[in-house]
Amino acid sequence: MDVSPNEGTLASVLVACGRLGVVRTGKAVHGWHLKREREMRLIVWNAVLGMYAKCEKLDLARRVFDGLLARDIVSWTVMLSGLVNCRRPSEALELFNEMQTSGVKPDKVVLSTVLSACASLGALESGRWVHEYIERKGIEWDVHVGTSLVDMYAKCGYLESSLSVFHKMPVKNVSSWNALINGFALHGHGREALEYFDRMVASGLRPNEVTFIIVLGACCHTGLVQEGLLLFESMKNVYNLSPWEEHYGCMVDLLGRAGLIQEAYGLIKVMPMTPDVFTWGALLSACQAHGRVDFSQQILRHVHELESSGSGVYVLLSNVFAVSDRWTDVKRVRGLLSEKGLRKEPGSSVIEVNGKTSEFIVGQKSHQDMDEICTMISILMKQIHLEGL
Ligand SMILES: *[C@@H]1O[C@H](CO)[C@@H](O)[C@H](O)[C@H]1NC(C)=O
Numbered sequence: 508m509d510v511s512p513n514e515g516t517l518a519s520v521l522v523a524c525g526r527l528g529v530v531r532t533g534k535a536v537h538g539w540h541l542k543r544e545r546e547m548r549l550i551v552w553n554a555v556l557g558m559y560a561k562c563e564k565l566d567l568a569r570r571v572f573d574g575l576l577a578r579d580i581v582s583w584t585v586m587l588s589g590l591v592n593c594r595r596p597s598e599a600l601e602l603f604n605e606m607q608t609s610g611v612k613p614d615k616v617v618l619s620t621v622l623s624a625c626a627s628l629g630a631l632e633s634g635r636w637v638h639e640y641i642e643r644k645g646i647e648w649d650v651h652v653g654t655s656l657v658d659m660y661a662k663c664g665y666l667e668s669s670l671s672v673f674h675k676m677p678v679k680n681v682s683s684w685n686a687l688i689n690g691f692a693l694h695g696h697g698r699e700a701l702e703y704f705d706r707m708v709a710s711g712l713r714p715n716e717v718t719f720i721i722v723l724g725a726c727c728h729t730g731l732v733q734e735g736l737l738l739f740e741s742m743k744n745v746y747n748l749s750p751w752e753e754h755y756g757c758m759v760d761l762l763g764r765a766g767l768i769q770e771a772y773g774l775i776k777v778m779p780m781t782p783d784v785f786t787w788g789a790l791l792s793a794c795q796a797h798g799r800v801d802f803s804q805q806i807l808r809h810v811h812e813l814e815s816s817g818s819g820v821y822v823l824l825s826n827v828f829a830v831s832d833r834w835t836d837v838k839r840v841r842g843l844l845s846e847k848g849l850r851k852e853p854g855s856s857v858i859e860v861n862g863k864t865s866e867f868i869v870g871q872k873s874h875q876d877m878d879e880i881c882t883m884i885s886i887l888m889k890q891i892h893l894e895g896l
Pocket of ligand 1: 650651680681682683715
């Protein structure tokens with residue numbers, strides 16, 4: 508450029524860096540500008556923030572954010588949605604608490620972002636607070652806000668609240684229906700999920716790929732094999748959608764759980780993409796559940812093909828063999844695992860009780876009420892056995 512760039516230029520360049528995810532160039536623009544102008548205007552700072560957030564460099568974004576002398580609604584929005592997108596919802600909620608004392612009033616975008624943080628944490632109290640805030644301030648219910656509320660209540664397990672918000676929404680789109688149907692599916696109400704799927708179609712909306720991931724998942728967890736097969740067919744033939752890897756994965760899982768191992772394996776063989784770790788994992792779990800070690804061994808022969816797919820397959824395979832006392836095979840698979848330096852990401856789950864969030868990580872027993880929790884789990888397990896479930 509042969510003229511000197513102004514704030515607009517810099518903001519545009521930073522947006523480009525963010526979209527491309529080139530944090531080095533973004534940093535260079537940031538630094539270049541710092542050297543030239545002592546006082547950057549907020550529009551450029553917000554663009555710097557946005558660039559770091561898009562590049563998923565949240566700690567850099569946070570440093571910039573904390574250093575700002577003044578913050579407007581854009582700064583807060585960028586920082587909050589960055590945290591939510593990078594799966595750091597509890598930090599997002601903390602930041603939202605700070606925002607409330609900052610004098611900047613949250614708008615619809617901020618509230619939707621906060622609701623999705625609540626949804627992923629199961630933070631019902633904060634979610635309810637946002638709901639009341641929306642009512643109190645008379646904030647208009649657009650599709651976005653309404654859907655976020657439906658999703659929040661659904662994921663927190665409050666299906667009735669979810670439904671009542673859903674019915675109050677003046678305008679709904681496919682995403683709103685998906686959030687509701689997903690709520691039923693997540694909490695084991697497969698039939699209701701399918702019922703609302705039918706209602707959605709009857710209302711004239713066309714289901715999208717995400718809808719099918721949700722309803723196929725619902726079939727899978729409720730053991731609705733025929734319904735699942737019909738839906739999978741209709742996805743291709745009626746709605747003209749090409750199944751993604753996730754849809755094949757769901758179907759493999761569905762067939763496998765029903766003991767139709769051969770059919771599940773057949774589907775893996777015809778799928779147009781390379782099956783990922785979850786798809787193989789579903790098949791292997793099915794082999795394990797139905798005692799088909801012969802099949803697992805057949806899959807082991809393909810192991811070299813799976814190398815790129817991560818550690819989950821190896822762990823599962825070794826579990827399959829461990830169950831059937833084939834310890835030499837276990838050692839072989841575990842050996843493969845450590846040779847490749849693969850490590851399994853620990854699973855975790857989060858819940859809010861009385862306004863306090865607790866995170867549980869697989870294998871960690873650091874929660875202060877661990878003894879009580881374990882006692883309660885064993886009582887529940889006994890009851891489940893008594894009920895013959
Ligand atoms: C539904 O509406 C919201 C808000 O306008 C939008 O973000 C979303 O993409 C829409 N969903 C679909 C499937 O069109």
